[in-house]
Amino acid sequence: MSDTSINKPETGEAQFSDFFALLKPRVMSLVIFTALVGLLVAPGSIHPFIAFCGILFVAIGAGASGALNMWWDADIDRIMRRTQKRPIPAGKVTPNDALAVGLALSGFSVVLLWLATNALAAGLLAFTIFFYAVVYSMWLKRSTPQNIVIGGAAGAFPPMIGWAIVTGDVSLESVLMFAIIFMWTPPHFWALALFMKSDYDDAGVPMLTVTHGRRTTRNHLLVYTLLLAPVAVGLGFTAIAGPIYLTIAIALNAWFIKGAFEIWRRDEAQAEADHYKTEKAFFKFSLLYLFLHFGALLVKPALAPFGMGGW
Missing domain, CATH: 1.10.357.140 (UbiA prenyltransferase)
Known part of the structure; x- marks a missing residue:
């Protein structure tokens, strides 16, 4: 305090x-x-x-x-x-x-x-x-x-x-929306922590990068990204989503997993050499990832007045 x-x-x-x-x-x-x-x-x-x-x-x-x-x-x-x-x-x-x-x-x-x-x-x-x-x-x-x-x-x-x-x-759909943000938060913040480690270290905040190191953080980031994907795609099979959301979710999660894998396979020498360029790009994309997932959910109600609510 x-x-x-x-x-x-x-x-x-x-x-x-x-x-x-x-x-x-x-x-x-x-x-x-x-x-x-x-x-x-x-x-x-x-x-x-x-x-x-x-x-x-x-x-x-x-x-x-x-x-x-x-x-x-x-x-x-x-x-x-x-x-x-x-x-x-x-x-x-x-x-x-x-x-x-x-x-x-x-x-x-x-x-x-x-x-x-x-x-x-x-x-x-x-x-x-x-x-x-x-x-x-x-x-x-x-x-x-x-x-x-x-x-x-x-x-x-x-x-x-x-x-x-x-x-x-509360319903399954609202729980899945909750779960997407809940599972998205760790990789989002761990990407930030990878290139902001000194801040958390100086402040004594036990972020994973501080307590277990960047290698462990990279491992956890990949695991949580892999766990996030089926939750985000799974929402596409509920009543509030549709083919457009499902297509967008599959594409976004494939890209997100690709980015997490690139972070996972890097060592600190590589990351420091390019000033954590990959980690910073993943962090920025993670914001777009969440925005596009929830934005895609609005497609179905937006098209419903035109008789295209199935999309």
Whole structure:
């Protein structure tokens, strides 16, 4: 947790943009997108205004998680190059203010999602915030190299919440959407860790690269990529997908496996010689991989009004 040396901003009064940065808007955008997909592919109907409110409250809940994470991780954020410019280590927002924002938005988002939609959706959002802020940030992140593996569940709940907003329940389809993000998270972050190892080492975060080395990380990255592929392709055989999704999923996973295999067979001398070019390319593609999978799920409902819902 942050120490008293960063309790006072160094750059004057905090601006709105500083508080907005606390919410991790890049992460929030992914949460919004996957939750929206879960909502749009769910069976049944929902009033557009209720749908808008539901996604808005999910986004606010995601932002609350980000603020609580930044409050707790302020001390290590000052050490890691990737996070030194965040509002708290940069001296723009105090840890106490970040905590207040995180707690207030957590309660606000959960209660209003419950009032606007249903108890299950609100309960899933509350559990997601708790899991990310407490289970992952406060416990797993600094205690085990499996931090990303288990902690990835926090980022995997949004499509399940979107589904629950419409249906009020959980189904195989929503579980598979959850599983795709859950299985995708480790190779995504391990690719980052391979070329950012010194950051985690300096901060004392037991990322797999720090505790077991890059060779073991490469092995794990390949295994999880191989486990991810049947989950992602398997979703193509459910009611919410179709031939177009299935074709895209097969192509994306073939490419993803190819990239993981290339990372696996490299040694550190090769990686350092080209400045981890392959690992960086895999990390960037992993973002596109997830976006295209969930984007492909929207094809079927988009074509349904034209009598082409089978696609």
